[in-house]
């Protein structure tokens with residue numbers, strides 16, 4: 001097979017150059033980098049145990065990825081025990097189809113921010129199926145209206161200044177929204193409030209999953225996840241299988257390290273959700289759907305992750321907590337934002353692109369953009385050696401090797417707990 | 424199924440030049456070694472002075488890049504130009520004809536870096552040997568760009584060259600060469616056991632013998648990524664400067680946290696590379712220092728290229744700076 005990437009490289013180079021001359025991006029990135037560095041330094045001073053905790057979490061993640069098939073089984077069993085329903089989706093197509101089946105026809109969905117959602121093109125798929133989908137994270141909502149992909153994993157609309165937001169909102173809401181951040185936020189709040197309580201389904205991701213208890217930990221600041229996972233009658237969690245750790249207390253450690261390196265002392269909200277809402281207040285009869293959702297579903301998505309897990313050269317990429325720290329320290333990302341990316345961004349994103357979202361072909365330009373300078377490794381709480389993996393993947397490209405696409409043995413091992421919706 | 428992927432042609436040009444000519448730009452051995460005229464260094468000895476041809480090729484990289492910046496690599500014009508290179512490949516590299524824009528004074532300057540480095544080491548008491556026009560490039564770019572299979576074969580040639588000198592220690596001027604020889608070669612060439620050191624380490628060991636450099640103006644150090652992170656050499660440079668009595672100011676991002684000069688992306692994304700170089704220069708200039716020192720050929724070129732008109736700073740290699748003490 002022959003693959004000519006010269007055009008892709010040329011177009012991509014143009015895109016990078018354009019981004020590096022885009023004043024909005026430059027302004028936003030300069031602010032973001034400075035604030036990340038300042039806040040993180042301050043937070044680390046206040047919580048000096050963090051680096052040690054990060055080391056401990058490295059150990060937890062390393063083991064967890066090694067034992068991923070077992071943990072997946074445990075986690076699925078826990079979800080079921082908690083009266084939720086657990087599914088395993090081996091790829092993106094299976095994942096979105098499962099979600100669509102659970103949701104049903106002609107429904108409205110409120111959705112929290114999720115990189116996995118981007119990876120499997122969840123919103124686009126559901127919309128094609130006739131589902132009305134609302135991104136509730138402010139940044140994602142802006143991009144939904146702008147029809148663009150996220151430019152940062154934590155601050156997806158990092159590149160859009162308030163003036164542009166005002167323009168977009170004025171057009172969408174059909175009235176003048178001033179370029180004032182508070183007014184913009186208030187406008188979205190008013191609009192979304194109604195959506196939370198009239199939607200049929202809430203969809204969220206999860207930052208960590210505890211296998212022993214089936215607890216889903218979701219970190220957020222806006223409060224949109226609380227509302228979208230609490231108000232609608234159905235909650236679907238869609239989460240990558242790499243997010244599972246053995247115990248609840250492991251999960252708390254992972255969560256703390258995640259938000260600390262995402263520049264928070266403590267985030268506004270940490271949601272821990274493990275099943276449908278229930279009450280036993282009348283005659284001790286357990287009844288589901290008290291105030292929160294009556295139905296609770298978890299779809300564990302593989303989509304290339306177990307391939308990564310089984311290749312010792314790349315399994316460490318699955319330790320990524322998505323704190324975003326590396327991106328602020330990346331000299332390329334600092335000038336191009338998410339243009340250095342394809343769904344997943346930056347150096348670590350190029351590895352993820354190769355395995356789960358686009359393949360080596362889409363990853364190639366990104367892999368050759370990485371400077372292999374190694375500063376991300378210094379920043380990364382998991383000390384993920386991105387330059388090393390970039391080197392390995394470049395070698396594979398040059399040698400014409402492909403990422404093995406054999407049948408997932410993992411899928412077979414978990415087959416006994418994975419269930420089709422009809423069963 | 425194997426996939427044959429066509430990447431931007433510049434990658435293969437670099438690759439085949441290294442493999443065929445022992446140098447990323449197919450420079451002739453005599454050109455690479457021209458700095459050594461008058462030194463009369465023996466071909467055999469305990470300490471191999473290893474330039475890898477890297478400082479020597481700097482002015483040519485820039486003009487190659489300049490050409491590429493104006494030509495779309497996917498276009499006909501580019502292949503045309505590369506056609507010219509192919510013809511040239513047969514005859515070897517003729518700098519004067521193809522890169523007429525390369526000024527003699529630039530060539531001279533970078534050649535002199537090797538010259539000065541050898542001079543400094545000799546004055547510090549090291550007996551150096553040098554293979555002259557047989558010197559081969561380390562192959563660091565083969566490693567960098569993914570041509571690991573080629574490197575496996577190529578490394579053997581380099582090791583043969585090293586072994587012919589009988590040297591036990593290799594002094595690398597470029598941290599990229601040091602990295603690949605020290606960390607990658609042992610995995611590729613069984614039994615390769617020469618001690619690999621950087622220029623910085625060799626000087627650091629004898630820093631008490633360095634002549635003082637009279638200046639009251641502070642310098643700022645741009646740590647090279649390879650040196651600071653892979654090779655973990657950063658305090659050594661500070662010690663050296665302290666030994667010669669030069670005050671140092673530190674950049675906000677330094678040592679293990681140093682900012683890349685953008686050099687690695689020069690071949691494929693020259694414009695972006697230039698932007699990153701300029702930004703690093705700005706970071707370094709924030710310290711108020713007027714002299715920026717680095718110890719890597721690519722950092723040197725990238726930071727110089729990143730300077731804008733009106734910049735009051737000068738960028739120097741540590742080698743050039745230390746030589747001031749001897750020249751005084």
Ligand code: SF4
Pocket residue numbers: 261319320321322323324325326327348379380381382383384
């Ligand atoms: S690679 Fe490391 S620093 Fe980057 S997002 Fe993942 S965990 Fe955070």
